[in-house]
Amino acid sequence: MTRSEADALKTAVREQADTVETITSNFTQYKHLDFLSDAIESKGKLAFRAPDLVKWEYVTPFSYSIIFKNNTLYINDDGNKSTLDLGGNKIFTQLNQLITASIRGDLFDEKQFDISYFKEDGDSVVHFAPKDAQFAEFINAFHLTFNTSGDVIEVKMIEPSGDYTQIVFSGRKTNTPLSDAVFMQ
Amino acid sequence: MRSLCSSLLALLFVGCASYPVKQGLQPFDPVPSEQVNAGKSIPATSRTSVASAPTEVINPYFSDISKDYVYKAKIAAFDTSFGGLLIIKKLGPAHHRIVFTTEMGNTIFDFTFKEDDFKVNRILRKMDRKILITLLKRDFKVLIEAHPEVLETFTDQKDIVRETNILSKKHYFYFADTRLHKIVRAGDGKEKVVFLFSEVKDGLAENVRILHKTIPLTITLKSI
Numbered sequence: 376m377t378r379s380e381a382d383a384l385k386t387a388v389r390e391q392a393d394t395v396e397t398i399t400s401n402f403t404q405y406k407h408l409d410f411l412s413d414a415i416e417s418k419g420k421l422a423f424r425a426p427d428l429v430k431w432e433y434v435t436p437f438s439y440s441i442i443f444k445n446n447t448l449y450i451n452d453d454g455n456k457s458t459l460d461l462g463g464n465k466i467f468t469q470l471n472q473l474i475t476a477s478i479r480g481d482l483f484d485e486k487q488f489d490i491s492y493f494k495e496d497g498d499s500v501v502h503f504a505p506k507d508a509q510f511a512e513f514i515n516a517f518h519l520t521f522n523t524s525g526d527v528i529e530v531k532m533i534e535p536s537g538d539y540t541q542i543v544f545s546g547r548k549t550n551t552p553l554s555d556a557v558f559m560q
Numbered sequence: 561m562r563s564l565c566s567s568l569l570a571l572l573f574v575g576c577a578s579y580p581v582k583q584g585l586q587p588f589d590p591v592p593s594e595q596v597n598a599g600k601s602i603p604a605t606s607r608t609s610v611a612s613a614p615t616e617v618i619n620p621y622f623s624d625i626s627k628d629y630v631y632k633a634k635i636a637a638f639d640t641s642f643g644g645l646l647i648i649k650k651l652g653p654a655h656h657r658i659v660f661t662t663e664m665g666n667t668i669f670d671f672t673f674k675e676d677d678f679k680v681n682r683i684l685r686k687m688d689r690k691i692l693i694t695l696l697k698r699d700f701k702v703l704i705e706a707h708p709e710v711l712e713t714f715t716d717q718k719d720i721v722r723e724t725n726i727l728s729k730k731h732y733f734y735f736a737d738t739r740l741h742k743i744v745r746a747g748d749g750k751e752k753v754v755f756l757f758s759e760v761k762d763g764l765a766e767n768v769r770i771l772h773k774t775i776p777l778t779i780t781l782k783s784i
Contacts, residue, residue, distance in 0.1 A: 406665040410649050410657050411628045417663075431664070436784040437632045439643070439663050452634070452643045512685065513666055532665065536682060540665030
């Protein structure tokens, strides 16, 4: 991707992100491990409300949801509820920011990431490699795929081993009202 | 005085007794003498069930090389509990990979068991403690060991119980109607860790529970 194409993408994504109040989407997650015959597939729903409320809800093949809210992680593991205070946990706080930013597409922080731009089948693919050594222990890079409208359609989280988790979004809806109840544990 | 001494000796004997003695397990004789005496023929299968050849699979649950074993896992340790996915894959005759990830896919630990070698490919720095790794290694080794050498065979009238040695510890494999449903790691004649296998379908144990008796640690696995 040329420098001007990259700049145009950044602008389009930022403008898009600024207009987004809520997002709901289905997702399919594929966990790729090089030694497995098949990727481990799970499906669920995502809800986001600006500025930073996020709910990931896995529906199949297991029931599990996490909500990022007020610096706390609310976990519901098949009915077993627990919370995790993220206040003192830099990695989780950063992960939350990254998840929020990646859902909106707005990850373009050059202080935090080494960023590179690619074109694939008409879509734009941007690679974000964390500069923070502590974070890089978990994730080597995020690869975000944007469609021509600047929406994130796929997130790939690549681990230092090369194994990766691919999350493909579908049925994305923006700015439909989401009540507080959606983000209750 | 003599009876007191005998009682004390008896107590001492029971106190130091092996797990089979404490559990009242009897040596298993697949050819009951009265049947032999009566001249009845015993099916070949019951004769061979007493001792296993070293290559005989006595734990089939993680032994199919063509399967990806994926479990939703819950680990309750002391007063905390956390979940994730436990992935077990057989890669060769005595070669397994075991990976634990969060639900979102981030790797917590990644181990390789090959022959007698054990390798930590990856573990979160926070969990990188020798005592924890040794404990997980012992538990997982029991899960994946398909054909440990059978030292002796017992029965408790209900189950056939096979005594084996895994990582220098005695383990007792309990079979009901040839189906493995429990493994007990014993020490000082007592249960130290109990492995339970239930809802077995097509050779797959849908539910596996690992219960530690000497520390508050339970690992629950549910096939997904």
